[in-house]
Amino acid sequence: MSLSLRALPLTAERFAPFGDVIEASAAHKQVMNNARFERFRDLARVDMGDESGAWPSISIARSSTATEFPYRLDMLERHPNGSQAFMPLAHFRFVVVVAPAGESVEVEEIAAFVTNGKQGVNYHKGVWHMPMIALRSGQEFLIVDSAEESAICDEHYLGEPVLVEL
């Protein structure tokens, strides 16, 4: 029997052990450009680790397939040398599954979240996370991460799949 895990609404508090929630929250509000804009400043930072030769990079990812739920998760990945942020380029929800940074993944520490449609996430360096999936095809994310010529991405295969429920 598979372990099953229900995705909880994403909040900054719940996600704090894993990274940042990128959203326009009142706590970060300032005015800019003569009050023509509100600015929510420094919601996340790109961590480039201690390796030299990394640079903060901006990319776009577009989903080619829609993933159905419950989703059978069998692998988590981590980037040991840097952070990775995903911001939706339209209003849509997405699901993130994470486990704390560490040498391995403890199944009981895996957590699943669903965004509210306007939130993005920044995975902190070394945090285990599900490779990005999308609820619909054609959805686009801005990715802001630490890029390297040959980036390291570790994979951890679960002994038994986890069923992620929405």
Added chain:
Amino acid sequence: MSLSLRALPLTAERFAPFGDVIEASAAHKQVMNNARFERFRDLARVDMGDESGAWPSISIARSSTATEFPYRLDMLERHPNGSQAFMPLAHFRFVVVVAPAGESVEVEEIAAFVTNGKQGVNYHKGVWHMPMIALRSGQEFLIVDSAEESAICDEHYLGEPVLVEL
């Protein structure tokens, strides 16, 4: 009589002297996550200049007012120590006005562009640009820039306003 300037459609070629266009273009396409996503990699980089103590930072800006065109531009600004990227968080057009990096602004070198609704821009370090304005109130941008404890922002007031036409 004011100089008037019509905003041209934004393309990577036209914008190259000033920065990067952030868009999903075929030239940058790769597959990722077992072909569940197309990735358009490294479309722009955060330049943190030579100053120590800067960090690559992610913010959100939300417009509080709608700006009407023609727009009477009287000031350009630059960030001499770093780049600054703006990516719309929904599909909407916006106008950018730029002038080459340099000690001052030559009026005949000012250029105006309008995005196609899915493009973002990355102003290179030191490039003069119009402070962000929006065609509608409530429009949100992700900002990815080089942050410092006390960031320098130079302003250049034009001897005569430029009328930007859409």
